[in-house]
Amino acid sequence: MESLTLIYVVVALLVSLAVAFFQYFYKERKQPKITIALFALRALSLFFIGILLINPQFNVVSTENIKPIVSLLIDDSKSTSIFNEEKNVENIVEAIKANEKLNEKFEVIPFSFGESLKPLDSLTFEKGNTDINEAIATVNKLYPKHKLATILVTDGNQTTGNDYEYYSTKNKIYPVVLGDTTKYQDIQLTQLNVNKYSYIKNKFPVEALIHYEGDESVSSVFTITHKGRRVFTKKLEFSPNQTSQTVSTTLTSNEKGVQYYQASISRLSGEKNTKNNYKSFSVEVIDEQTKVLLLSSILHPDLGALKKSIESNKQRKVDIKIMNKDTFVLDDYQMYVFYQPNFHFRRVFEQISTDYLLISGTKTDWRFLSTLGLGVNRTVINQQEVSTASYNDQFLTFLQENIGFEEFPPLEDTFGKIELTRSNQVLLSQNIGGVDSGQPLLATLEEGENNTMILFGEGIWKWRAASFMKDKTFESFDAFTGNIVQYLATNKKRSRLEVKAKSIYPANESITFSAFYVDKNYRFDNRASLELRITNKETKKVVNLPFSLMNNSYQVSVEGLEPGSYSYQVSVKNQTIKKFGRFNITEFEIEDQFVNANEAKLKKLALNTKGKLFYKNEIESLISELNSDTEYFTIQKSTTSKKNLIEWYWILMLIVFLLSLEWFIRKYYGRI
Structure with missing residues (x-):
């Protein structure tokens, strides 16, 4: 207890005695014995009130011994069983767990890994992929402040993720090589x-x-x-x-x-x-190709980005034309992109009323466009604004997942309020200064069979570049523009049921079907019951699975299918709507592709982390190496904390008791 607090306690005691004395003895001629008891009760009550206000505390020192950690990472992928190493792995785990000296020095924490890291419960050796880099990185993130050593029991053959060969960390890694190290032709x-x-x-x-x-x-x-x-x-x-x-x-x-x-x-x-x-x-x-006309009033990097993105699907061909410079025939195209149109586009809009994407920007003539009755009005001023995208997960016109729109760079446009006068759905809204403005950034407009889309902003080439930087591929962005083209490139009646599935799957890949079902008003229907029926073309074996509703789509994952050719049917319960397709499952098992252990990579990993490589018959040497390593030692951590001398609720209860007792005594002797 601090000396100042002790002084406060003494002062509280003296003050409480003085106040109680003044109340019961000062100018009192007769002082019966009961007065002494009342004096004591009052003095104690006042003293404990003072203690409650002072709240005296004292320091408590606790010590904790922190052991260094050994993370035991076990390769639980199929390649371990292919090399017939199951028994050796079990022996390695048992030897490490049973060594008393090692467990006294270290806290041994076992994990298993395939594509991801998990606490070691049981080993199945059935994981279809191996990500060694992810396993090591995850362990280092779990124990960032601990002295850590990692025992990596694996054949060194990685099938997914970043290459682990040059992984750098301050923690030592000790690979234990499984599998055959002999080189075969x-x-x-x-x-x-x-x-x-x-x-x-x-x-x-x-x-x-x-x-x-x-x-x-x-x-x-x-x-x-x-x-x-x-x-x-x-x-x-x-x-x-x-x-x-x-x-x-x-x-x-x-x-x-x-x-x-x-x-x-x-x-x-x-x-x-x-x-x-x-x-x-x-x-x-x-046997047919969708031709898209990209008609612009200016030259802009967006034109090239849109052409490359749309033509990533070989079913589509894009022609870029500059208004009043190039010649074109509108009837030669099934879909149109009008980039920053101005009054020179009047003849085009008179002939085309549907199946186009309009992209506005700083050079767009909104005074002209607002007179055409396109379903959008905008009053603009001579000022520019930039806005990022906010994704709307309630968008139902077609199935479009969020590809990270919120992370894309802002688009640039003229400043002005937007008014949509047709039936519309907003896929992306404008986010200005971190606040969703409620104004559309990308929206669909529908009137009968007429379908159009409007993007309010230029600079979409930056989106494609940002998507590549994020995913290391253009696929997600190109799929986004592909969905727009697919929606606009046909004036046929849309199908109420759309199914997405691959045509070929490797044997170790997850087989997933997604479906998008709408009602007669073409609004997403979350009440439907969808069923997937898969038939093996050779054995005629049939598998029936129900779809599960996930966000704004129906999805189902299929497991246990043997390699072969399959046909599938997706049907809606109590409806005649069906979709058909087919797919193949190949015999390709990525974990089967290795004939020996990757000893060279594991050796480089050990060298980079100042660890050491061991073989499956050298576990005792590995344990001895860890036990004798002076870099790993137990740290004693002292923690000082303050603790109340008396808990406040006990003091409060005591004060209430003393005051109550004093009141009853005074009442009994008629002194109230």
Whole structure:
């Protein structure tokens, strides 16, 4: 207790005695014995009131021993069982848990990992992917202030995520190598590059990357087959100095619809793993192309970005034309993009009333546009404003997920209030200065069969660049513009049921179907019951699964399907609406592609982190290394905290009791 607090306590005692004395003894001639009792009760009551106000405290020192941590990371992927290392892994875990000296020095925390890190409960060795980098990074985030050592039990073969080879951390990592470290002769088809779409009777490119590991010169044959028939073949030569080759060819699209192909490289003599010699791919062949007219009043970077984005889907062709400079025929196109239109567009708007995207900006003539009855009016002043996007998850016109619109750079436009006079749905609204203004940034306008969209702002090329920086690919942004084109490029009656699914799935990939169902007014219907029916074309086995409602779409995940060809049907209960399609599941298992452990990468990881590499039969040496490492020691942490001398509620109860007792005594003796 501090000396000043002690002084306050003494003062409180003296004051309470003085006040009680004044009340019961001062100028009192007769002083019966009961007065002494009342004096004592009053003095104690006043003293405890003072104690309650002073709240005296004293320091409490507590000590805590903090051990360094050993994180035990166990590879729970399929490759561990492929190498028949299950028993060795169990022995390693048991040896580390059973070592008393290690557990006395360290706090051992076991984890398992495949694509993500989880606390070790049980090992199944069924994970379809391995992300070693993510496992290490997650452990380091969990214990940022602890002295940490990591035992990494794995074959070193990573199938997803960032490369762990050059991972840098202040914490030591001790890899324990599982699997066969012997080098075998192997040839593998590492990558296929193919366009997703082609046109009937057109040629589409196929590029294959083939890699060889071995000490001899060998030859092999690369083949592409379609419906069991060879459509391309080429003989290849490999040697220790020529370990990789790229094969490029073009194939002809002769049949409409989704066409399945298989690429393969012939087996080498004595090759141990042949599962990486095959890859399947598919191409959707179409017999028509959507032509889009991008008509602008000015030159702007947005034009090139829109053209590249829309043409990322090979079903679409974009022509850029400058108003009053280039010639064009409107009837040659199925969809239109009018970029920053002005009064020179009058003839175009007189002929076109639907199926267009209008993009405004600082050069747009809104005084002219407001006179055309397009469903939007805007009074502008000679001032510019910028706004970012706010995503509306209640948008129902078509299925569009949030691709990170809020993180995209702001768009620039003239300042003015926007009034939409047609039936509309707002996909993106304007966010100005961090506040949602309620003004539309991207909206659809509908009137009967007439569908239009308006984007209020220029600079969409920055969105495409920002999307690439975020995802390292243009796919999400191009899918966004693709949805707009798909919505506007047809004046046919829209389907009430839309289904999204891939045409080909690797055996280890999650199979997910998503569906978007609307009522007769084309509004999303969350009351519907959708069912997926999948039929194996060879065995005729049927799987029926219900869709689950998730946000503004229906989704279902399918598991346990064997490789093969399948057809599917999506139906709506109590409705005649159905959608049909087909897909293939290949035998490709990414965890099957490795014939030996990646000892070299694990050794570099240990070197970068100042750790040391061990083999599965050297666990005792690893434990001895950790036990003798003087960098790891227990830290004693002292914590000083203040504690009340007496808890306030006890003091309050005592004060109430003393005052009550005093009152009853005075009442009894008639002194009130």
